[in-house]
Amino acid sequence: MFGFLINPSKFNKFADIILKPLILLCSVILIAGLILVYLSPLDYQQGLTVKIMYIHVPSAWLALLTYSIMTIYSVIGIAFKMPFSFIVNKAVAPIGAVFTLICLISGSLWGKPIWGTWWVWDARLTSVAILLLIYLIIIFLDKTFENKEVREKTTAIFILIGSVNLPIIKFSVDWWNTLHQPASVSKLSSPSIDISMLQPLLVMTIAFSLIGLIIAILRIKAEILIRKNR
Amino acid sequence: MSLRFQRLVLILITLVILGAAVLLILFNTKKNIVFFYTPTELIGKKISSGDRVRIGGFVKNSSLKQISLNQYEFKITDNENDLLVFYQGILPDLFKEGQGAVIEGLIENQSTINALSVYAKHDENYMPASIKEELEKNNQWKKDYK
Known part of the structure; x- marks a missing residue:
């Protein structure tokens, strides 16, 4: 049933069915999200600046989600020797890198008016900057070794080593004093963000996920084609 | 146990050990990773005049004074x-x-x-401006929504 997640030809068949409806759905949700963001209220402290959140937070979540997916595929790729895992790793690494970059740039633009600085080396900001470096190393590792098996295995092992950074990013704001504020949505008590601002945030997150998913499907299809014709 | 599951278990054990090692390093260097000290933490530290430090806390109520156009004096508590x-x-x-x-x-x-530099810290609460006015009108405004 979930064969399309590990089998290239099943994936291709599934992707052909799902791609067009997905693009339509994504456009609708993205437009709806942008309208919701436009209509969303101003923050009692930050005013208009709070709207950077609707770009910053979804891209941060997606950067972490993309890396988690790569970690899972690296585990099954090495353990079960499934070539499709390495196709996915190669295809989605640049997507995660771009989400991380969007997160860092939007965060910097947000920090200047609110904190009074573009950048500080606190635990949260530094660990996300390290995530960007890890993504870049993963992309460049793929251009190193001549031997395909060695290259893919090395990349997968590096992805696994880099995955220790994920919990550090998530919990950095709880473990250490940081300038970055703690989590608002993913915490045990009810979210400390008003429902009128949470709704556009979640809709934008779904829109960002679908954009990432569509690009991922296209890149995986392209990678399968390249390998077939080699 | 088949070979592939042996590999899977081996990978997972490696990940756990790696994670534990990194966490041990991070928690033992905790004092170097914190972005700032609180005024109370600073008292316990050996510091001499001229040391560069970062201090975090709240700006004490009715302590902010403007000395001249861009000179300020306030208390962090x-x-x-x-x-x-x-x-x-x-x-x-x-x-x-x-x-x-x-x-x-x-x-x-x-x-x-x-x-040398002052950063404002803001918390994780987000609320529409209209709701704040509403809460203040009804005296429901809690001080901990900073």
Whole structure:
């Protein structure tokens, strides 16, 4: 049933069915999200600046989600020797890198008016900057070794080593004093963000996920084609 | 157990050990990773005048004074100890009394610091401006929504 997640030809068949409806759905949700963001209220402290959140937070979540997916595929790729895992790793690494970059740039633009600085080396900001470096190393590792098996295995092992950074990013704001504020949505008590601002945030997150998913499907299809014709 | 599951278990064990190692390193270097000290934490530290430190806390109520056009004096507090801060420069928009702030500066003596930069810290609460007015009207405004 979930064969399309590990089998290239099943994936291709599934992707052909799902791609067009997905693009339509994504456009609708993205437009709806942008309208919701436009209509969303101003923050009692930050005013208009709070709207950077609707770009910053979804891209941060997606950067972490993309890396988690790569970690899972690296585990099954090495353990079960499934070539499709390495196709996915190669295809989605640049997507995660771009989400991380969007997160860092939007965060910097947000920090200047609110904190009074573009950048500080606190635990949260530094660990996300390290995530960007890890993504870049993963992309460049793929251009190193001549031997395909060695290259893919090395990349997968590096992805696994880099995955220790994920919990550090998530919990950095709880473990250490940081300038970055703690989590608002993913915490045990009810979210400390008003429902009128949470709704556009979640809709934008779904829109960002679908954009990432569509690009991922296209890149995986392209990678399968390249390998077939080699 | 088949070979592939042996590999899977081996990978997972490696990941757990790797994670534990990194966590041990991070928690043992905790004092170097924190972005700022609170005024109380600073008392326990050996510091001499001229040391560069970052101090975080709340701006004490009715302590902010404007000395001249861009010179300010205020107290940073963690509700136990205060630290007097002198600062010359532009304060961030969110900086006000009762609000969290982080200052970076040079220690002058045990209770005074010359700030080189001031950052406003904001918390994880987001709320529409209209709701704040509504809450204040009904005296429901809680002080902990900083």
